[in-house]
Amino acid sequence: xxxxxxxxxxxxxxxxxxxxxxxxxxxxxxxxxxxxxxxxxxxxxxxxxxxxxxxxxxxxxxxxxxxxxxxxxxxxxxxxxxxxxxxxxxxxxxxxxxxxxxxxxxxxxxxxxxxxxxxxxxxxxxxxxxxxxxxxxxxxxxxxxxxxxxxxxxxxxxxxxxxxxxxxxxxxxxxxxxxxxxxxxxxxxxxxxxxxxxxxxxxxxxxxxxxxxxxxxxxxxxxxxxxxxxxxxxxxxxxxxxxxxxxxxxxxxxxxxxxxxxxxxxxxxxxxx
Numbered sequence: 001x002x003x004x005x006x007x008x009x010x011x012x013x014x015x016x017x018x019x020x021x022x023x024x025x026x027x028x029x030x031x032x033x034x035x036x037x038x039x040x041x042x043x044x045x046x047x048x049x050x051x052x053x054x055x056x057x058x059x060x061x062x063x064x065x066x067x068x069x070x071x072x073x074x075x076x077x078x079x080x081x082x083x084x085x086x087x088x089x090x091x092x093x094x095x096x097x098x099x100x101x102x103x104x105x106x107x108x109x110x111x112x113x114x115x116x117x118x119x120x121x122x123x124x125x126x127x128x129x130x131x132x133x134x135x136x137x138x139x140x141x142x143x144x145x146x147x148x149x150x151x152x153x154x155x156x157x158x159x160x161x162x163x164x165x166x167x168x169x170x171x172x173x174x175x176x177x178x179x180x181x182x183x184x185x186x187x188x189x190x191x192x193x194x195x196x197x198x199x200x201x202x203x204x205x206x207x208x209x210x211x212x213x214x215x216x217x218x219x220x221x222x223x224x225x226x227x228x229x230x231x232x233x234x235x236x237x238x239x240x241x242x243x244x245x246x247x248x249x250x251x252x253x254x255x256x257x258x259x260x261x262x263x264x265x266x267x268x269x270x271x272x273x
Contacts, residue, residue: 001030005049009068012056012184015063017136018192018221020090025068032067066137070216073110075157077115077211078243081260085207086121089238093206094127101130105205107132107191107214107229112144113157113182119183120166120208132202134189144186147176191217191225195232204234211260214241226251 008030010021021029030045037048040060052060054075076082089257093102095155102122115133135141154163166176179211187199191213194200207230215221229239239252243260254263 001026001033001045001049005046006219008049009064010055012061013065013068013166014218015206016061016177017190018217018225019057019069020218021068029068029209033064036063039265040081045205046153059168062138069137071110071135071137073113073212074153075113078103078260080252081211081240082117082121084258085118085240086125086263089207090121090129091125094125097128097206099128101128103117103203103205104131104143104207104209105203105232106131106133107189107208107210109135109144109186110137111140111148112147112176113273114209114211115144115186116147116166116180116183119180120162123166124244124271129183130202131184132187132205134187134195134199135182136188136190141186141188144184144207146223147181147246148173150174170175174218180248192221200232203232205232205237206234207238207240208233210239211240214244214247215245222247223249230264235264237264238262239264258273 003026004028006029011020013019033045033048035047037043040063042048042051052064067261090102093215104118106118109115112133115131119129119131133144135144148170149167150173154167164176166177166180168177189195191210210229211227214225216223226247226249233239239262241247241260241262246261249262249263252264253257255261255262255263
């Protein structure tokens with residue numbers, strides 16, 4: 001891959017997803033694009049990119065973009081965050097909902113581990129939740145919909161008790177049981193655009209999780225994404241970012257002593273009223 005090709009990749013990622021592809025990831029990008037080139041019938045990455053530049057709009061462009069996204073996630077990542085959710089927020093919200101499900105949106109949810117972790121906490125307490133998990137990567141969404149994970153992926157964040165309770169063996173892997181899968185809906189969405197109307201209609205959401213996603217975005221794209229996260233979130237609803245993520249925003253205020261936790265403020269019109 002030439003430096004010129006990489007610069008064009010950077011521009012493509014920025015315009016379509018808002019993500020900043022740093023120059024240090026040039027070799028990683030070439031490594032990840034190798035399998036795409038072979039799958040699409042190109043003899044090398046350079047030939048793949050030449051075809052992409054000739055026709056940048058189409059499925060090939062999105063295949064390239066999705067391959068370069070950072071979609072890593074795991075079950076109950078940052079255990080104290082899930083403890084806060086399960087022990088403090090979820091019971092209070094469930095009581096306020098008076099028998100209706102607590103509504104949760106996981107934005108940039110990858111292959112489903114975070115959404116299923118939230119669902120497990122609700123099942124353990126016998127509480128109702130309705131979880132929407134969105135991502136830009138079709139490959140991640142396909143895996144999330146199948147809900148099949150390797151033993152390593154399961155044990156990375158779950159105890160043996162949780163694995164046996166919520167997953168069943170499928171050949172040499174593990175699949176989430178129906179009681180868990182029925183609580184989560186997986187859909188494709190781009191944070192640079194408003195949440196599609198049919199998905200936003202599942203809100204307003206009580207909680208939004210968008211953890212370790214915004215940190216890879218360019219400043220203008222991050223501001224746009226925050227507005228799109230805010231819109232379907234209930235007034236004074238909670239936004240979870242990564243524990244070390246910082247934002248400068250007038251539409252969210254950080255909760256003191258709770259790393260990565262923010263609260264949506266009231267809309268201007270409602271404050272004026």
